[in-house]
Amino acid sequence: KLEDEQFKILVENNGGQHPIYLSYICENLRQFGDYSLITEKLRQYPDTLNDFIDCLLTEIYQNDETHLVEIFFKLLIVSYVGILESDICNLLQFYLNKKKSDVELATTDSKQDVNQITWSILRRTVKTLLDTSWCIGYQVMILRHASLEQKLQHSLLKNEDEVRSLHALMAEFYQTKHSVKHFASLRIPYHLQQAHRFEQLVQYLRSPMSRPVGKIDRQMYLKTLRCKTMIMGPDGPMNQCAYLCSSCAMQFSLSPYTMAKSSCLLCGSMIIGGGHMPHLKNVARFCHKHGFVGYPGTIRCVVCKLTHQGPKKQNNMPSFLDPVPVHICFECSIGIQTCCAFEFDQK
Numbered sequence: 001k002l003e004d005e006q007f008k009i010l011v012e013n014n015g016g017q018h019p020i021y022l023s024y025i026c027e028n029l030r031q032f033g034d035y036s037l038i039t040e041k042l043r044q045y046p047d048t049l050n051d052f053i054d055c056l057l058t059e060i061y062q063n064d065e066t067h068l069v070e071i072f073f074k075l076l077i078v079s080y081v082g083i084l085e086s087d088i089c090n091l092l093q094f095y096l097n098k099k100k101s102d103v104e105l106a107t108t109d110s111k112q113d114v115n116q117i118t119w120s121i122l123r124r125t126v127k128t129l130l131d132t133s134w135c136i137g138y139q140v141m142i143l144r145h146a147s148l149e150q151k152l153q154h155s156l157l158k159n160e161d162e163v164r165s166l167h168a169l170m171a172e173f174y175q176t177k178h179s180v181k182h183f184a185s186l187r188i189p190y191h192l193q194q195a196h197r198f199e200q201l202v203q204y205l206r207s208p209m210s211r212p213v214g215k216i217d218r219q220m221y222l223k224t225l226r227c228k229t230m231i232m233g234p235d236g237p238m239n240q241c242a243y244l245c246s247s248c249a250m251q252f253s254l255s256p257y258t259m260a261k262s263s264c265l266l267c268g269s270m271i272i273g274g275g276h277m278p279h280l281k282n283v284a285r286f287c288h289k290h291g292f293v294g295y296p297g298t299i300r301c302v303v304c305k306l307t308h309q310g311p312k313k314q315n316n317m318p319s320f321l322d323p324v325p326v327h328i329c330f331e332c333s334i335g336i337q338t339c340c341a342f343e344f345d346q347k
Helices: 004-012 019-030 035-044 049-062 069-079 085-099 116-129 146-156 160-176 181-194 198-205 215-223
Strands: 130-135 138-143 281-283 298-300 307-309 327-329
Touching: 004 035, 019 035, 019 049, 019 116, 049 069, 049 116, 049 146, 069 085, 069 116, 069 138, 069 146, 069 160, 069 181, 085 116, 085 138, 085 160, 116 130, 138 146, 160 181, 181 198, 181 215, 198 215
Parallel strands: none
Antiparallel strands: 130 138, 281 327, 298 307
16 A cells, blocks of 8 residues: 555656556556665656656566567567467467577577476566456457557567568467467468468368358458459450369368368358359359460369360250359358459469
8 A cells, every 4th residue: 555655646647647557557566576665666657658668668678587578579469369378388489499590589598498487487577568358258368558569569560571470470389389279270360361371371261270260250361362353244264154173073172071062162161052042152253364265165173273175065954074163152252243263373
């Protein structure tokens, strides 16, 4: 409990008008060891939130016994929603193992082991700036306030290449070293997208591990990667139907549990009731950039990429060996009449 003089100093400080400023001070004083020096410490506090955060960060960096504070802040910012406490030790160790040859860690012991004792020391050092929150049913560690996150992001993550590298590291960690599979599965797409690993993102969203990712989220991730060319006019070189060869149509190529001919070309979801309710699916089409030069006499399978003769219907009935048109689901086609290829696809 503060004495009257100490309370007066705190109230007269202009920064005391901000609740977040007071919360930082209370947490900082709680960890301060010498009660006899609290009055002097209160007089030393800056009178603005921005300066006070700078003061706290300086104090934290000076007291960093683990040499991991800066790394921890970077990973926490890049995580966007926070980090599970059960993942922190493994994540920091994963980072050190990946970066031990970098120049930035030349002063850090490349053989440093991050264990629970290390994390306890680190947590005690940065506790003033941390808080907890809930994300998709899991308790995560986050930074206490947005102003703190903005300041750290501005000072620690100026290089866009480093940010992408950290996102790629987070995605790899969640694919291999996670402690909670469900949480990791939901975070991987975000980090792959931010790392600009677009091909890996599509591969992941079509893999069994991505099953926890909701259909709407899956489609939103994929929608941003689609070619922006508008599809108009009759079937022809500028508006090509996407086909599967007869062999690939029977494989589980686009979705882990559904034959390719029954799956949406984009999100991989099974198209249910498409035969009886044709409005639930639309034929997938390519622009001239992502189509095939020999179309329509020759087509290229979207899975095996081999060329085949175009479909030849006998008596208006398709042959067993004819290529099979590929479809996209209703959700992936709402309000969009663009090419169904991805921007990174090669012609």
